[in-house]
Amino acid sequence: MPAKRSPARRPTMKDIARRAGVSESAVSFALNGRPGVSEVTRDRVRRVAEQLGWRPSTAARQLSGEGAATVGLVVARPADTLGVDSFFLQLISGIQEVLAERHLGLLFQVVEDVDAECGVYRRWWAEHRVDGVMVVDPRTDDPRPDLLDELGLPAVVIGGVPDARHPGLSTVWADDAGAMAAVVGQLYALGHRRIVHIAGLPGLAHTERRIRTLRTEAERRGLCEVRSVTTDYSDAEGAAVTRRVLAEDAPPTALVYDNDVMALAGVTAAAELGFAVPADVSVISWEDSALCRMVKPWLSALSRDTVGFGRKAAEELTALLDGGPARTVQVPVPRLIERESTGAALDSQPRPRGSGSAG
Amino acid sequence: MPAKRSPARRPTMKDIARRAGVSESAVSFALNGRPGVSEVTRDRVRRVAEQLGWRPSTAARQLSGEGAATVGLVVARPADTLGVDSFFLQLISGIQEVLAERHLGLLFQVVEDVDAECGVYRRWWAEHRVDGVMVVDPRTDDPRPDLLDELGLPAVVIGGVPDARHPGLSTVWADDAGAMAAVVGQLYALGHRRIVHIAGLPGLAHTERRIRTLRTEAERRGLCEVRSVTTDYSDAEGAAVTRRVLAEDAPPTALVYDNDVMALAGVTAAAELGFAVPADVSVISWEDSALCRMVKPWLSALSRDTVGFGRKAAEELTALLDGGPARTVQVPVPRLIERESTGAALDSQPRPRGSGSAG
DNA sequence: TGAGTGGACTAATGCGCTTGAGTACCTAGA
């Protein structure tokens, strides 16, 4: 027995029908803009509905065959990893802009891992809760596309690479490979030959793509002291890896971080070891956020329109919901914005100076 | 006509009834644990249901009087202000932990302002979308409690101060006043007499409470060079205010920032003006996050368990949904964690040294 | 033997909405 404070009762179509002196069906026709009622009646019904503050009950509507008017988004990341970077809230903001227009709700859930995520999809599907979902953090060897196919749940994969095996899924993606190539190109032009890429979570599709591209680009230029190290995206691991690689005999002269948080943690760690940025080591953040302009030196970063990314994804999903075909759309390649943390490489072998002695 | 890929059909109670050889009512009784069926039948029905992967349709359930099994959360902040601080995603993580257990969905929406937020509540109410809502960022002179009373929508206010005028609302709050008193006390003990509080958005209840407490505490100690300045929480304004107050003839020796982002922007701005932290000016961040340990000097911060805060709030809401009474519960007072950004005040009047000349 | 009792189950209704199948009325054409 739910808490009740005897509030205003919600008006139903029956109320409107009574007040307008027509049948419920007429009200339905009038309100849904379908033929079968005269313009006068339609107007009258509309006015009564508005006056009563009526809104269709999504439950009832759904029960009679329409959708749930809701889309789902589940992110599978531990809580602490989630909070730090600004990506998700930005993305969600963009998604909302589009959904709000169409009066679609967003069902949001955070879970621990992909298995749990699949469980959520199953439940949502069985409970008729959502009409479609947005999938983030696509992985190599990802179980979700197959599942969504099986359930017949319309979905758009955000940040995935186009995948011919799942023609039912839309994909919205940015060309990370192209961006990585540009980064390597620019660092190379600045004279950098030893580059370390502090990557994100190993299973993620875009992580793997960046790693692969880095290797390809390095090989193409004959660089052998170029590599990637995966992390969990946290500031702690970002700092730890930074300390480790800078302590090597021939430390890298450029560091590329897969998010803003690690980049910041990295410059701080580098500074503690006596490495000046960008004099001794250049730093690039893959994510551009307010953070990058809040520290000195300002961080050079790959900038993309995350809000727009979310908007685009939501548009694709609504198109799918309207019965449109699955599509693959590409958003603009992230642009490298050079600020203060990148510069020419030193010719000589850099040696840590100052306080911190590398262990 | 929605996109269909002729997927698996969702099983209904009718399917179960057929397979188990009983009526739909028996299935309902069996599955909802109410009397009217034998234990053998109940078991059999349960087994069939599980085997079929059945889950109750929330829509149908709702239509027959139960709730929507969903709670709502709307945050009214512009997208760019939202992304930066980690508070919301942490809060949501906590909320989810509790909701997931009870199979409650979270309908999430971000809007521009409180008016829009009220509109969302009205719509959700009329559409039967949610059973209750969580209200964040309570304000002085807030229209939302009245509205929620009027709609009879169970709600818990997160971070509000207990309000006797709305006995229907639960409140989960932290004692910001006590925390501010502690901060002032500690700064006073360190010898600080000129303190500026770089506050958040002016309309917010906790902003006003902190400002009021700061003034009270200052008066109690006879300090007249203590004041608050409100901002929009952005790094830009945080930096701007910092620059402005440090350029004064008798600049403050301690700065208290209402979030981590502004605190970070503040120390950077201070450094550019030649102020060393904490030698020339002490800095405290009201929000403790990874950020605070990612910069040198590490930021002293008021730490609270944001995830736990969200958990607590969700628990109160579910209690309300279960028909419990509205309550006011307090979470632990934020604790001041002193790191490297706070220290004793200089006796002498500090003067900017070094590069930056204040304009 | 018949009335009474309680346990196990079925039938029927309603929630708010959509929708296909009518129905009543009007006009036009043969």
Place this chain on the structure above:
DNA sequence: TCTAGGTACTCAAGCGCATTAGTCCACTCA
């Protein structure tokens, strides 16, 4: 005058579930 074809509606069924009011069948006790 009768029919064909609209138009503007109304009726009734059904979506998946909960729930109230039965129904049927032992079984007990007088």
